[in-house]
Amino acid sequence: MLLDKIEELLKEVSALTAQNAGDVEQLRLKYLSKKGEINALMSEFRNVAADQKKAVGMKINELKQLAQNRINELKDQLETSEAQSDDIDLTRTAYPISLGTRHPLTLVKNEIIDIFARMGFTLYQGPEIDDDQHVFTMLNFAADHPARDMQDTFFIERSNTMDVTKNVLLRSHTSNDEAHYMSTHKPPIRVLCPGRVYRNEAISARAHCFFHQVEGLYVDRNVSFTDLKQVLLTFAREMFGAGTKIRLRPSYFPFTEPSAEMDISCNICGGEGCGFCKHTGWVEILGCGMVDPHDLEACGIDSSVYTGYAFGMGVERIANLKYRVSDLRLFSENDTRFLREFEGA
Numbered sequence: 149m150l151l152d153k154i155e156e157l158l159k160e161v162s163a164l165t166a167q168n169a170g171d172v173e174q175l176r177l178k179y180l181s182k183k184g185e186i187n188a189l190m191s192e193f194r195n196v197a198a199d200q201k202k203a204v205g206m207k208i209n210e211l212k213q214l215a216q217n218r219i220n221e222l223k224d225q226l227e228t229s230e231a232q233s234d235d236i237d238l239t240r241t242a243y244p245i246s247l248g249t250r251h252p253l254t255l256v257k258n259e260i261i262d263i264f265a266r267m268g269f270t271l272y273q274g275p276e277i278d279d280d281q282h283v284f285t286m287l288n289f290a291a292d293h294p295a296r297d298m299q300d301t302f303f304i305e306r307s308n309t310m311d312v313t314k315n316v317l318l319r320s321h322t323s324n325d326e327a328h329y330m331s332t333h334k335p336p337i338r339v340l341c342p343g344r345v346y347r348n349e350a351i352s353a354r355a356h357c358f359f360h361q362v363e364g365l366y367v368d369r370n371v372s373f374t375d376l377k378q379v380l381l382t383f384a385r386e387m388f389g390a391g392t393k394i395r396l397r398p399s400y401f402p403f404t405e406p407s408a409e410m411d412i413s414c415n416i417c418g419g420e421g422c423g424f425c426k427h428t429g430w431v432e433i434l435g436c437g438m439v440d441p442h443d444l445e446a447c448g449i450d451s452s453v454y455t456g457y458a459f460g461m462g463v464e465r466i467a468n469l470k471y472r473v474s475d476l477r478l479f480s481e482n483d484t485r486f487l488r489e490f491e492g493a
């Protein structure tokens with residue numbers, strides 16, 4: 149009698165199924181709990197004849213083992229399939245690393261290069277670590293020029309106090325590219341030199357120890373200040389809009405003569421005057437001038453035949469005007485919240 153009942157339960161247990169965790173718990177209660185089927189068998193076991201106790205006892209153990217295994221099996225199956233279905237998010241990108249964006253300084257630099265490339269300028273990039281000869285001497289800086297001070301320039305090698313041209317430093321402007329290019333190429337030269345430069349400045353919202361410049365150089369027969377002005381006006385209108393005005397103010401740079409600073413009409417107030425342009429209607433964007441004959445001769449170019457112009461601008465400065473970035477430090481902090489702002493630019 150009891151053996152038949154156990155056989156029946158064995159069949160029942162081996163065919164158990166469950167749809168969810170609740171079903172599994174119901175099965176556990178039905179078979180394995182104190183008031184379950186298997187415990188009920190144990191109470192009947194007392195009435196089994198002594199000679200059958202061994203056989204019946206083994207069968208009950210077999211049933212208990214089977215029920216435990218089967219219920220654990222069902223539980224595992226459910227957990228695995230639930231875990232799998234939770235993990236599948238069909239909206240997720242196939243790539244685990246999200247794509248980055250172009251850095252705002254790269255965007256602005258590329259735009260500057262684009263505009264000048266349309267006017268026939270080619271690219272040249274020189275060394276960031278250079279000798280004094282190319283950074284200062286060939287560009288007409290006097291031996292005692294303040295730019296050569298430790299307070300302004302990072303020196304790597306400065307042991308030659310008698311001959312400053314031997315010293316090695318991090319370039320403080322991209323004009324060294326012009327010295328390299330002019331001493332290795334014959335005119336006509338029309339080249340654009342973008343790059344990183346270094347100055348010994350305390351880091352603040354308005355200054356950094358490194359920043360980016362783009363310089364341009366044009367050397368040929370009969371190059372005049374008029375050519376320079378027209379090229380810069382075209383650049384300003386392409387970069388800041390067709391209505392942009394420019395003005396040139398006399399200035400001084402060791403490597404150009406005459407020299408000028410160029411302002412554009414404030415692109416925020418349209419020249420009316422606002423806080424950004426300090427109520428003048430103008431903002432300064434670059435320095436320029438005619439290449440000093442001394443530089444041409446130092447690079448082996450006959451200054452009685454050739455003339456040229458040069459200009460240089462800070463990429464951060466242009467980026468600030470375009471995107472109103474109030475703190476220069478944001479450009480080098482790698483904060484993706486800031487960089488993502490330029491995703492659509």
Ligand SMILES: [Zn+2]
Binds near residue numbers: 425426429
């Ligand atoms: Zn303004």
